[in-house]
Amino acid sequence: MIRSFKLGYCAITVLAVIGLMLTPAGTMAADKEIKIALTSDAVHVDPQQGNELTSNIMFNHFYDTLVRRTAALDFVPGLAESWELKDELTWVFKLRKGVKFHNGDELKASDVLFSIERCKTQLMSNLVRYIAEAKALDDYTVQIKTPQPYAVLHMDLSEFHILNEKYVKEVGDEQLNLKPMGTGPYQLVEWVKEDHMTLKAFDGYYLGPPEIKKVTFRPITNPATRTAALLTGEVDIIQDLAVRDADRIKSNDKLNLITRPSLLNIVLALDYREKSPTIDLPVNPMKDVRVREAIARAIDVDTIDRVIMNGLATPSDQYVPSSHIGYVDGLDFRQVYPFDLEKANALMKEAGYADGFTMTLDATNNRYVNDQQVAQALAGMLAKIGITVQLNLMPKSNFFGYIRVPSDKSSFIMSGWDTPSGDAGGMYNSMMYSRDKKKGYGQANRGAYASEEFDAWIDKADATPRVEERDKFLQEATKVAVRDIVLIPVHYEQDLYATKKNVDLKPRVDKFIWTYEIDIK
Amino acid sequence: MISYLIKRVFQMVGVLWVVSIIVFTMMSFTGDPTYMMVPLDATEDEIANARMLLGLDKSYIVQYGIFLSNILRGDFGRSFVFRQPAFGLIMERMPATVEMVLAAMALSLVLAIPLGVFAGAYPQKKTSRGIMAGSLLGISLPNFWVGMMLIFILAVQFNLLPSSGRGDTVPVMGINLSIVTMDGFRHIIMPAVTLSFATLAMLLRITRAGMMEVMKQDFIKFARAKGATFKSVLFKHALKNALIPVVTIFGLQLGDLIGFATITEFIFAWPGMGKLLVDSIYMADRPVIVVYLMFVAFLFVVINFAVDIIYTLIDPRIKLR
Numbered sequence: 001m002i003r004s005f006k007l008g009y010c011a012i013t014v015l016a017v018i019g020l021m022l023t024p025a026g027t028m029a030a031d032k033e034i035k036i037a038l039t040s041d042a043v044h045v046d047p048q049q050g051n052e053l054t055s056n057i058m059f060n061h062f063y064d065t066l067v068r069r070t071a072a073l074d075f076v077p078g079l080a081e082s083w084e085l086k087d088e089l090t091w092v093f094k095l096r097k098g099v100k101f102h103n104g105d106e107l108k109a110s111d112v113l114f115s116i117e118r119c120k121t122q123l124m125s126n127l128v129r130y131i132a133e134a135k136a137l138d139d140y141t142v143q144i145k146t147p148q149p150y151a152v153l154h155m156d157l158s159e160f161h162i163l164n165e166k167y168v169k170e171v172g173d174e175q176l177n178l179k180p181m182g183t184g185p186y187q188l189v190e191w192v193k194e195d196h197m198t199l200k201a202f203d204g205y206y207l208g209p210p211e212i213k214k215v216t217f218r219p220i221t222n223p224a225t226r227t228a229a230l231l232t233g234e235v236d237i238i239q240d241l242a243v244r245d246a247d248r249i250k251s252n253d254k255l256n257l258i259t260r261p262s263l264l265n266i267v268l269a270l271d272y273r274e275k276s277p278t279i280d281l282p283v284n285p286m287k288d289v290r291v292r293e294a295i296a297r298a299i300d301v302d303t304i305d306r307v308i309m310n311g312l313a314t315p316s317d318q319y320v321p322s323s324h325i326g327y328v329d330g331l332d333f334r335q336v337y338p339f340d341l342e343k344a345n346a347l348m349k350e351a352g353y354a355d356g357f358t359m360t361l362d363a364t365n366n367r368y369v370n371d372q373q374v375a376q377a378l379a380g381m382l383a384k385i386g387i388t389v390q391l392n393l394m395p396k397s398n399f400f401g402y403i404r405v406p407s408d409k410s411s412f413i414m415s416g417w418d419t420p421s422g423d424a425g426g427m428y429n430s431m432m433y434s435r436d437k438k439k440g441y442g443q444a445n446r447g448a449y450a451s452e453e454f455d456a457w458i459d460k461a462d463a464t465p466r467v468e469e470r471d472k473f474l475q476e477a478t479k480v481a482v483r484d485i486v487l488i489p490v491h492y493e494q495d496l497y498a499t500k501k502n503v504d505l506k507p508r509v510d511k512f513i514w515t516y517e518i519d520i521k
Numbered sequence: 522m523i524s525y526l527i528k529r530v531f532q533m534v535g536v537l538w539v540v541s542i543i544v545f546t547m548m549s550f551t552g553d554p555t556y557m558m559v560p561l562d563a564t565e566d567e568i569a570n571a572r573m574l575l576g577l578d579k580s581y582i583v584q585y586g587i588f589l590s591n592i593l594r595g596d597f598g599r600s601f602v603f604r605q606p607a608f609g610l611i612m613e614r615m616p617a618t619v620e621m622v623l624a625a626m627a628l629s630l631v632l633a634i635p636l637g638v639f640a641g642a643y644p645q646k647k648t649s650r651g652i653m654a655g656s657l658l659g660i661s662l663p664n665f666w667v668g669m670m671l672i673f674i675l676a677v678q679f680n681l682l683p684s685s686g687r688g689d690t691v692p693v694m695g696i697n698l699s700i701v702t703m704d705g706f707r708h709i710i711m712p713a714v715t716l717s718f719a720t721l722a723m724l725l726r727i728t729r730a731g732m733m734e735v736m737k738q739d740f741i742k743f744a745r746a747k748g749a750t751f752k753s754v755l756f757k758h759a760l761k762n763a764l765i766p767v768v769t770i771f772g773l774q775l776g777d778l779i780g781f782a783t784i785t786e787f788i789f790a791w792p793g794m795g796k797l798l799v800d801s802i803y804m805a806d807r808p809v810i811v812v813y814l815m816f817v818a819f820l821f822v823v824i825n826f827a828v829d830i831i832y833t834l835i836d837p838r839i840k841l842r
Contacts, residue, residue: 040800049604051560123574123604126560126567177604192697193613194792195687220685220790224669228684229790231677366803397805400561401552417561430562440564 032520033214034503035235036513037226041194041219046177047161048115048122054219057512061199061215063161063182064206066093066112066142067154071508071517073323073422075155079107079162079183079206080142088149088465089132095140099206101164102187109136114165116144127160129440149463151470152325152423159421185210185516194219199515207516215515227498230255236503236520239513241496243310243369249498258497260507261314263321263420266368268378268488269413269431269447270295276411278360278390286411290351292485296337297344298385299378305491308373312496316489318478319417319427323509325467326424326474333482333489344385356386362403363414367396369493375414405435407446414490415446420510424474425461432477432486433458447486454480525841533822540818541592544811545585553577554601554805575601588811598808602801607808611794611816616696617687618786618793622778624700624713629721630771634760637725641732641763642755652725659722668715668788675711683708685790712789716782720774727770731763764835772828773821780817 038057044050047059068078077083080093099107113136119128132147146153167181180188183206186199197217203209218235220226223242227249229235241249241257249257270292271277276284285291305313317332348354363375372393379389389412394402403413419427434450435442441458454477461473481487499505504519559571572578576587588598597608640649676684688708690697699705735741736759744754783795794813801809832839 043602044604050558050602121570123558123571125570126563129564129567174605192687192690192792193610194790194796195617218686218790221796222788222790225672225685225788225790228672228677229686232680232684234683234685395803397554397557397803398552400556404556415561426562439566443564444562 031213032211034212034520035216037218037220037229037235037238039240040221044177045180048119048124049177051124053511059161060512060514061186062180062184064184065158065161067158069158071506073509075158083154085465089145091144091153093142097140099183100204101183102181102202105164107183108139109142111165112142112162115163130156149465151465151467155422210516211519212515230498237499237505239497241498243312254501256499256501258505258507259494261492262495262511263509264416264418264493265316266416266490271411271447272449277409278411279357281357285353285357288351290347291353293337294344294347294385296485296488297340298381300339300381301490304374304377308370308377312494313491315491319489320419320424324422324424325471326478328475328478331482336482341384348385358388359411360390360392361412361414362392362410364396364399365393368416403446405443405446413446428458428477432481449486529826536818536822537815540815541811544814548807549581551805557804558601597812600806600809602804602806607812610797610809611813614792614794614797617791618779618782618795620698620700621709621712621791622782624709625716626775628713629717629724633721633724634728637728638732638755638760641729644733656722656725659718664715664784665788667718668785671711671715682711687792712785712791716778716785723770724767727766728763731766732759735759735762761835768828768831772824776821776824779820
């Protein structure tokens with residue numbers, strides 16, 4: 001009897017303890033704080049070491065740039081309050097006075113020069129590619145010379161973060177990559193790798209103290225777990241909502257679904273060489289513009305986006321979005337070469353390839369949204385005009401080395417190109433300018449497109465320091481590229497976010513979540 | 522004992538060396554890591570610069586030579602991706618994994634032994650059949666499904682437990698542990714349960730099989746005949762003789778889970794080291810992969826050593842040689 005009473009007592013105690021453990025802990029705080037689930041942990045917090053998305057998001061919390069890129073991809077004064085062109089090559093940036101680093105130091109021209117010099121020897125040396133020489137005219141004036149006239153230097157500088165000279169020299173490279181210290185709106189409090197990163201507001205921020213005082217970033221790689229964390233209320237915002245969860249979020253009246261087209265354009269590169277590596281014919285059929293047009297017309301992007309992408313992709317009309325320098329108003333690749341199998345087959349016949357041919361498509365299977373399925377769909381579509389497409393799918397760790405110029409194993413490549421710079425020039429220089437003609441040009445021209453006409457427009461664009469002229473020349477280049485079908489643009493992936501109802505998040509075009517622009521009601 | 526130890530250490534060095542050769546050879550088939558680190562539009566100069574910074578400008582054999590000679594000096598190399606010491610990256614993530622795995626192993630041991638003894642002693646009972654059917658389920662249900670179901674039911678539907686992460690941690694002897702805080706304990710329940718499923722089922726089945734065999738032997742009958750209680754026969758005489766294979770499997774599972782708890786870590790966003798391995802494979806981050814696999818091999822050697830010693834404690838007839 002006594003024994004059974006004891007047992008019962010124990011059981012009740014155990015149940016009570018479990019109950020205590022299971023009650024969710026609630027917290028009340030006067031200061032606004034927010035929890036954001038990202039797809040991965042930051043790899044770096046030293047802005048000169050790498051550029052994957054999560055790291056980029058962190059850089060903008062801890063550091064600032066001379067020119068600030070707004071959420072809508074406008075370029076406005078940042079640490080530099082103004083800039084002007086002295087001559088074709090010389091830019092003068094006036095620094096804002098009284099900008100404070102987290103340690104209380106004031107931002108001086110010497111910090112800018114130090115950041116530039118240091119970057120030249122780091123992994124991200126491409127950030128200062130267009131800076132030939134930099135010097136300080138006084139404590140608040142920096143003069144930068146470009147190696148050639150370069151109208152969009154200020155736009156490039158919106159990705160270049162300014163370090164504190166004294167601090168970097170004091171702590172060294174390795175510590176800098178663990179303990180960032182800049183002029184940005186937030187300071188790092190704690191970073192437990194792969195678990196969370198806690199940031200607190202820097203009230204001395206030069207644009208005014210941030211609304212949200214505490215931010216916690218949590219890396220949750222599994223998309224379903226990310227959704228679960230939002231549904232349970234553990235986080236306020238999730239990045240990259242899984243497409244299959246979109247309806248569930250939409251139907252929940254406590255949550256918001258936010259979508260916007262990204263800047264990542266999926267494009268197909270066509271081979272222009274005399275003989276193509278994977279095509280067993282004496283002459284590469286794709287040298288004939290009619291064959292290229294047939295391919296373009298055989299691809300039904302709308303169907304791909306509806307069936308494979310669940311409607312969460314935007315067919316791309318050109319190589320860069322409409323916000324960019326080099327975009328031609330009213331020109332739409334899909335209008336010029338609409339989906340038309342009959343016409344496509346006729347073009348193939350006209351070009352002498354009525355029986356078609358066989359080639360290989362190189363694509364990733366873990367880099368872009370549903371990349372493998374898109375590649376399979378492309379193969380199915382091209383089969384209808386007699387082109388047998390063999391798929392060569394590989395993980396990204398192999399892919400980017402494999403397709404690299406001289407790309408002597410590839411005829412037909414699907415890849416993505418991201419242009420957060422707001423300018424088509426970078427993409428055109430790399431992907432379409434003739435190979436081996438000019439240093440720093442054509443290094444990603446995988447199809448070996450070579451056109452005097454196209455190169456001439458790029459040369460002109462890169463010879464003017466005036467943005468309007470550059471825009472005009474790059475637009476001409478766009479027209480040539482669309483006419484010649486250098487690349488076939490497929491679609492822009494869509495960025496998906498889900499938030500609690502009380503969160504005011506306006507997604508940035510460049511995907512860089514910035515807590516300074518977020519508020520909670 | 523001493524000669525046994527020395528022999529084991531030599532064996533271990535040999536194993537580690539072979540692992541390093543295998544990984545280096547395998548990694549030569551994956552892409553050039555440089556292209557994972559530089560932007561797509563990088564120029565030849567920028568690529569050359571990156572290659573030099575990463576130490577990839579030398580020939581493959583020379584890279585391997587440098588790797589070996591650095592190891593002899595206690596330097597395990599730096600990650601291409603993180604630009605931090607590879608060994609440090611693993612060590613900083615290890616406590617979380619070990620904590621989760623130990624919790625899972627303890628859970629499975631505590632449940633598997635009594636259930637296995639029961640099922641082995643009374644194989645005809647309905648309860649035993651129920652236990653065996655359940656264990657089949659435990660072996661065949663995939664980890665990620667169990668994990669997602671737990672999250673869906675306990676976190677999303679009933680909001681009883683947090684869905685992911687490690688929660689609050691406090692340092693215990695310099696190592697951050699979550700299981701000792703209330704919040705951390707709530708976080709570890711689901712990952713540990715998920716991870717324990719398969720091991721629990723396996724240990725249970727092996728205990729039962731051993732018990733059934735031992736129970737048929739003469740010394741059990743003799744023990745009963747001399748008047749020992751059934752309970753003491755079960756746990757003192759029979760279990761001890763059925764334990765050797767259980768310990769073997771326990772050791773192997775322990776090493777396996779610590780090294781490759783990747784899926785469970787992935788589902789629960791548990792900040793352990795398994796995810797580091799997968800990320801490194803995706804990014805062709807050779808230094809981390811090499812050191813990781815060498816570390817796991819080391820772990821297996823140590824665990825097997827411990828298992829050998831436990832053998833001698835369970836059965837004094839076994840000698841270390």
